[in-house]
Amino acid sequence: xxxxxxxxxxxxxxxxxxxxxxxxxxxxxxxxxxxxxxxxxxxxxxxxxxxxxxxxxxxxxxxxxxxxxxxxxxxxxxxxxxxxxxxxxxxxxxxxxxxxxxxxxxxxxxxxxxxxxxxxxxxxxxxxxxxxxxxxxxxxxxxxxxxxxxxxxxxxxxxxxxxxxxxxxxxxxxxxxxxxxxxxxxxxxxxxxxxxxxxxxxxxxxxxxxxxxxxxxxxxxxxxxxxxxxxxxxxxxxxxxxxxxxxxxxxxxxxxxxxxxxxxxxxxxxxxxxxxxxxxxxxxxxxxxxxxxxxxxxxxxxxxxxxxxxxxxxxxxxxx
Ligand code: RIB
Numbered sequence: 001x002x003x004x005x006x007x008x009x010x011x012x013x014x015x016x017x018x019x020x021x022x023x024x025x026x027x028x029x030x031x032x033x034x035x036x037x038x039x040x041x042x043x044x045x046x047x048x049x050x051x052x053x054x055x056x057x058x059x060x061x062x063x064x065x066x067x068x069x070x071x072x073x074x075x076x077x078x079x080x081x082x083x084x085x086x087x088x089x090x091x092x093x094x095x096x097x098x099x100x101x102x103x104x105x106x107x108x109x110x111x112x113x114x115x116x117x118x119x120x121x122x123x124x125x126x127x128x129x130x131x132x133x134x135x136x137x138x139x140x141x142x143x144x145x146x147x148x149x150x151x152x153x154x155x156x157x158x159x160x161x162x163x164x165x166x167x168x169x170x171x172x173x174x175x176x177x178x179x180x181x182x183x184x185x186x187x188x189x190x191x192x193x194x195x196x197x198x199x200x201x202x203x204x205x206x207x208x209x210x211x212x213x214x215x216x217x218x219x220x221x222x223x224x225x226x227x228x229x230x231x232x233x234x235x236x237x238x239x240x241x242x243x244x245x246x247x248x249x250x251x252x253x254x255x256x257x258x259x260x261x262x263x264x265x266x267x268x269x270x271x272x273x274x275x276x277x278x279x280x281x282x283x284x285x286x287x288x289x290x291x292x293x294x295x296x297x298x299x300x301x302x303x304x305x306x307x308x309x310x311x312x313x314x315x316x317x318x319x320x
Contacts, residue, residue: 283311
């Protein structure tokens with residue numbers, strides 16, 4: 001059997017401190033929560049675990065702190081099936097932490113304190129070159145310094161390795177970076193920031209237009225992830241496609257976008273075209289939002305295939 005080329009995720013690792021309350025507090029407000037849990041998270045680490053849970057080989061390039069969380073986070077990744085030989089420790093630095101509020105509809109708001117993620121530098125990309133050079137695809141996000149992401153993009157480009165950027169948290173991006181991307185996968189907020197538009201302007205009728213607009217700025221393919229509203233694809237063949245979301249009972253939407261990107265990468269590596277890969281990714285995300293937490297919510301390939309079979313029978317996705 002031919003050896004599968006691994007996926008590499010270059011990105012963040014966080015400990016998620018999660019409080020559930022009736023609603024997300026307004027500025028200046030104190031609310032009594034319903035429960036508190038700690039999960040392993042970080043957009044990069046979540047995407048790596050999503051890939052590993054689907055049974056695909058994945059290596060992580062990241063930094064954790066030398067505090068009590070660092071070893072725990074590294075172990076969590078390893079136990080999740082991720083190759084952690086590229087996860088190093090930043091001295092005298094705290095690990096990344098995310099403070100997450102969840103409301104009763106499963107919606108979240110997140111404050112990320114980068115800690116060690118802020119110390120993942122271009123020289124760490126250089127140290128990982130042997131792993132990067134032999135990869136089938138590279139995934140990254142924006143919870144590490146932009147200079148590192150830009151440098152990674154130039155390396156991926158030089159080695160002709162497809163690069164998928166999840167532009168989260170939202171920020172404007174230089175065109176030099178956009179031109180090096182095989183895939184750009186913004187959510188609604190990130191699309192508005194990248195396109196310089198007010199939130200009210202992005203909706204189901206305008207999303208296709210903004211996906212095309214982003215694609216014209218450089219990325220070969222763009223997928224706008226709109227949660228329960230579905231996803232809009234602008235592919236390199238010039239086609240725009242709308243994919244409706246699966247209807248499920250949402251418990252916690254944290255890391256749904258990460259589940260999507262992990263699923264998308266695996267399906268593309270397995271040879272699916274963009275539309276089918278995005279449908280698979282959307283199923284991975286749908287299953288993930290029915291469970292609490294970031295990394296613990298990632299489904300196995302068998303669970304996704306069971307979900308898709310059920311969805312084929314029930315147009316609502318069968319679970320909600
Ligand atoms: O995308 C979800 C993730 O965002 C959480 O796990 C949290 O760590 C923040 O990085």
